[in-house]
Amino acid sequence: xxxxxxxxxxxxxxxxxxxxxxxxxxxxxxxxxxxxxxxxxxxxxxxxxxxxxxxxxxxxxxxxxxxxxxxxxxxxxxxxxxxxxxxxxxxxxxxxxxxxxxxxxxxxxxxxxxxxxxxxxxxxxxxxxxxxxxxxxxxxxxx
Amino acid sequence: xxxxxxxxxxxxxxxxxxxxxxxxxxxxxxxxxxxxxxxxxxxxxxxxxxxxxxxxxxxxxxxxxxxxxxxxxxxxxxxxxxxxxxxxxxxxxxxxxxxxxxxxxxxxxxxxxxxxxxxxxxxxxxxxxxxxxxxxxxxxxxxxxxxxxxxxxxxxxxxxxxxxxxxxxxxxxxxxxxxxxxxxxxxxxxxxxxxxxxxxxxxxxxxxxxxxxxxxxxxxxxxxxxxxxxxxxxxxxxxxxxxxxxxxxxxxxxxxxxxxxxxxxxxxxxxxxxxxxxxxxxxxxxxxxxxxxxxxxxxxxxxxxxxxxxxxxxxxxxxxxxxxxxxxxxxxxxxxxxxxxxxxxxxxxxxxxxxxxxxxxxxxxxxxxxxxxxxxxxxxxxxxxxxxxxxxxxxxxxxxxxxxxxxxxxxxxxxxxxxxxxxxxxxxxxxxxxxxxxxxxxxxxxxxxxxxxxxxxxxxxxxxxxxxxxxxxxxxxxxxxxxxxxxxxxxxxxxxxxxxxxxxxxxxxxxxxxxxxxxxxxxxxxxxxxxxxxxxxxxxxxxxxxxxxxxxxxxxxxxxxxxxxxxxxxxxxxxxxxxxxxxxxxxxxxxxxxxxxxxxxxxxxxxxxxxxxxxxxxxxxxxxxxxxxxxxxxxxxxxxxxxxxxxxxxxxxx
Numbered sequence: 001x002x003x004x005x006x007x008x009x010x011x012x013x014x015x016x017x018x019x020x021x022x023x024x025x026x027x028x029x030x031x032x033x034x035x036x037x038x039x040x041x042x043x044x045x046x047x048x049x050x051x052x053x054x055x056x057x058x059x060x061x062x063x064x065x066x067x068x069x070x071x072x073x074x075x076x077x078x079x080x081x082x083x084x085x086x087x088x089x090x091x092x093x094x095x096x097x098x099x100x101x102x103x104x105x106x107x108x109x110x111x112x113x114x115x116x117x118x119x120x121x122x123x124x125x126x127x128x129x130x131x132x133x134x135x136x137x138x139x140x141x142x143x
Numbered sequence: 144x145x146x147x148x149x150x151x152x153x154x155x156x157x158x159x160x161x162x163x164x165x166x167x168x169x170x171x172x173x174x175x176x177x178x179x180x181x182x183x184x185x186x187x188x189x190x191x192x193x194x195x196x197x198x199x200x201x202x203x204x205x206x207x208x209x210x211x212x213x214x215x216x217x218x219x220x221x222x223x224x225x226x227x228x229x230x231x232x233x234x235x236x237x238x239x240x241x242x243x244x245x246x247x248x249x250x251x252x253x254x255x256x257x258x259x260x261x262x263x264x265x266x267x268x269x270x271x272x273x274x275x276x277x278x279x280x281x282x283x284x285x286x287x288x289x290x291x292x293x294x295x296x297x298x299x300x301x302x303x304x305x306x307x308x309x310x311x312x313x314x315x316x317x318x319x320x321x322x323x324x325x326x327x328x329x330x331x332x333x334x335x336x337x338x339x340x341x342x343x344x345x346x347x348x349x350x351x352x353x354x355x356x357x358x359x360x361x362x363x364x365x366x367x368x369x370x371x372x373x374x375x376x377x378x379x380x381x382x383x384x385x386x387x388x389x390x391x392x393x394x395x396x397x398x399x400x401x402x403x404x405x406x407x408x409x410x411x412x413x414x415x416x417x418x419x420x421x422x423x424x425x426x427x428x429x430x431x432x433x434x435x436x437x438x439x440x441x442x443x444x445x446x447x448x449x450x451x452x453x454x455x456x457x458x459x460x461x462x463x464x465x466x467x468x469x470x471x472x473x474x475x476x477x478x479x480x481x482x483x484x485x486x487x488x489x490x491x492x493x494x495x496x497x498x499x500x501x502x503x504x505x506x507x508x509x510x511x512x513x514x515x516x517x518x519x520x521x522x523x524x525x526x527x528x529x530x531x532x533x534x535x536x537x538x539x540x541x542x543x544x545x546x547x548x549x550x551x552x553x554x555x556x557x558x559x560x561x562x563x564x565x566x567x568x569x570x571x572x573x574x575x576x577x578x579x580x581x582x583x584x585x586x587x588x589x590x591x592x593x594x595x596x597x598x599x600x601x602x603x604x605x606x607x608x609x610x611x612x613x614x615x616x617x618x619x620x621x622x623x624x625x626x627x628x629x630x631x632x633x634x635x636x637x638x639x640x641x642x643x644x645x646x647x648x649x650x651x652x653x654x655x656x657x658x659x660x661x662x663x664x665x666x667x668x669x670x671x672x673x674x675x676x677x678x679x680x681x682x683x684x685x686x687x688x689x690x691x692x693x694x695x696x697x698x699x700x701x702x703x704x705x706x707x708x709x710x711x712x713x714x715x716x717x718x719x720x721x722x723x724x725x726x727x728x729x730x731x732x733x734x735x736x737x738x739x740x741x742x743x744x745x746x747x748x749x750x751x752x753x754x755x756x757x758x759x760x761x762x763x764x765x766x767x768x769x770x771x772x773x774x775x776x777x778x779x780x781x782x783x784x785x786x787x788x789x790x791x792x793x794x795x796x797x
Contacts, residue, residue, distance in 0.1 A: 006488075007485055007493070007496070010488070010497075011496075011497075011500055014497070014500050014501075014504070015500070015504065018504045018507075018508070018541065021537065021540070021541075022507075022508050022511060022537055025533060025536045025537045026533065029533075033532055033536070034530055034532055035529070035530065035532045035533035035536060036515075036527050036528070036529055036530075036533060037527070037528045037530055038525065038526075038527050038528075039516075039525065039526035039527060039528050040525075055526075055528055071668070072668060072754050072756055072761070072763050073666055073668070073753075073754075073763060092666060093378075093666060093751065093753040093754070093763075093765050094753075094754075096733070096734040096735050096736060097733075097734075
């Protein structure tokens with residue numbers, strides 16, 4: 001029996017260490033190391049005046065996309081969600097499906113009334129199911 | 144014609160219920176003729192599923208847009224290969240495809256094992272038919288692929304398949320993954336049958352070991368192809384993003400990998416029988432759960448999950464599997480318990496055991512990270528997303544522990560490693576690892592990279608030493624030359640050396656993973672003639688061309704890549720394409736970036752044509768320098784080769 005207990009303790013020890021490790025990584029989330037990111041609505045973002053890194057989802061307002069004359073990668077647009085709008089600025093390569101009226105998911109920071117996004121993903125253009133970057137089997141049931 | 148498919152599906156539903164009843168009745172009466180009827184009926188159920196699938200394929204190839212599914216996922220211009228692959232592009236089709244693969248597997252099981260496992264067969268068929276029944280219910284009542292297009296308008300042309308999916312890898316990736324997912328139904332059915340019949344003869348373990356290996360191989364290939372496709376098509380420069388769909392295939396892979404290790408202990412020592420049951424059941428449950436994650440829409444939001452009954456049904460099915468299996472295991476615990484005990488920490492058995500614990504722990508971490516957003520949204524109303532940093536941070540140290548065990552395991556002796564054995568087996572790998580550590584440290588590597596590289600040396604030397612010792616022993620005993628000795632040694636012990644080759648593949652993959660720590664990325668714009676530096680490389684835009692092709696319009700960039708001394712390396716031709724460019728509605732046109740990669744042993748040069756301003760004659764690029772990615776694919780090939788070596792039938796096993 002002694003030998004069996006020895007193994008049981010070893011396994012329990014390993015599992016305990018790892019569970020603690022997962023917990024530690026979760027709570028140590030910070031701006032440089034965003035392991036967990038909150039997903040907010042525009043209203044919540046404005047109310048809380050959040051400055052930490054968050055995710056936002058919404059629709060690109062029709063006709064609001066302005067691409068900088070000097071740099072094609074620099075874009076501003078208005079994000080609509082839950083009856084609120086929010087100006088967004090994004091610098092970088094945009095997904096092929098990015099255009100007016102498309103649903104996007106942004107990640108970044110809220111600074112002085114503007115959302116500075118460093119990640120932009122498109123979701124669910126009407127023609128296709130799901131977002132391919134997120135779901136690389138092309139599925140997701142909703143249309 | 145679609146009506147034939149619908150009828151086949153309805154009949155399949157009816158016959159699967161009938162099959163279960165007949166077989167249950169046989170178990171009461173023990174009238175063998177009843178069993179034969181049940182077996183024939185199970186065959187019928189499977190054939191009906193295959194017929195329905197063939198009908199849908201036929202509709203897809205014929206572009207019969209009266210079927211909603213066909214109109215939704217194909218168009219007239221879609222090349223035939225992708226019309227075919229649209230079978231698994233959407234929810235209804237992919238569930239039918241799942242069923243079809245299970246049907247093919249069921250037929251194989253019947254023909255392979257009807258005599259060898261006579262005791263188990265009735266229960267195996269009941270389990271397999273029940274799983275088929277579940278999918279028949281989904282396809283018949285919830286998401287029918289033969290649903291006609293809404294009657295009030297005529298569809299002249301279908302939507303077409305997303306250009307991202309018009310790629311040969313993408314046509315292959317889902318079916319291989321599904322072959323893997325579905326394949327675990329068979330070990331699961333055997334396990335349930337063995338539990339119910341109290342089968343203690345280890346013969347069935349041998350049968351499902353091969354199944355599990357084949358299935359594991361499919362799943363591995365599916366996952367690697369998925370990564371390869373993401374790397375070649377998506378343009379973000381990586382192959383693994385820890386997104387829920389990837390995790391969905393990774394979780395059963397982890398438990399399956401644990402299983403194909405620990406089943407060896409059961410085969411050789413008749414130990415860990417309860418644990419193996421748990422692993423089989425967990426793997427199958429995770430396969431179904433993975434199908435659920437990818438197909439129910441739960442990932443986009445909990446609300447879309449609630450809208451369709453599909454998600455809840457899947458969850459109920461997974462819970463049913465877990466509850467029934469757990470009850471069975473507890474019920475049969477007295478039969479399953481092994482009288483043998485593990486003897487020492489320094490034994491091969493305990494090496495396997497800890498490898499198992501680590502696999503399960505990784506699986507748990509991935510599972511937790513995958514479902515945490517869903518749970519937090521359902522419970523607290525706020526959605527918290529778990530990003531790649533979480534998965535990387537959690538899994539890198541655990542993964543390195545696993546890598547370490549990959550090296551240690553094969554060096555340990557069965558039962559107990561003696562002190563001399565320890566010194567004999569471990570001295571060379573440890574010395575090599577220490578030398579590696581010192582060299583890498585002086586080269587300036589630190590942190591995880593340093594640890595990884597040291598462990599890679601350790602495991603690599605440990606594996607090569609195994610081969611060297613085996614070859615040397617044969618040379619001395621039989622006087623063979625090294626090549627002969629290697630060949631015969633592997634032939635004599637395929638599963639062992641096949642396993643080592645798989646380990647070698649894993650080590651190569653880790654080399655590739657380490658490379659990711661040194662990725663470089665830059666985005667910039669160029670006019671023809673201009674150039675830009677990224678790292679040690681220079682990119683000159685020689686020319687911008689445009690071309691009209693069969694189903695898209697393309698701008699092609701000719702990039703000349705040279706090193707800092709101006710020495711020519713390669714030409715890259717990334718493209719910016721517009722699909723459906725003839726469509727009068729600009730919203731329906733579909734831009735797509737076709738990237739170009741210069742692959743190399745040391746690093747890949749990865750170019751994406753991100754945008755074009757036609758009036759200004761300016762092109763925008765994203766360039767990445769990705770070191771050592773090549774080794775991930777090499778590792779993949781080696782892994783597949785090793786698994787095939789293990790699986791290659793020898794005269795003894797047939």
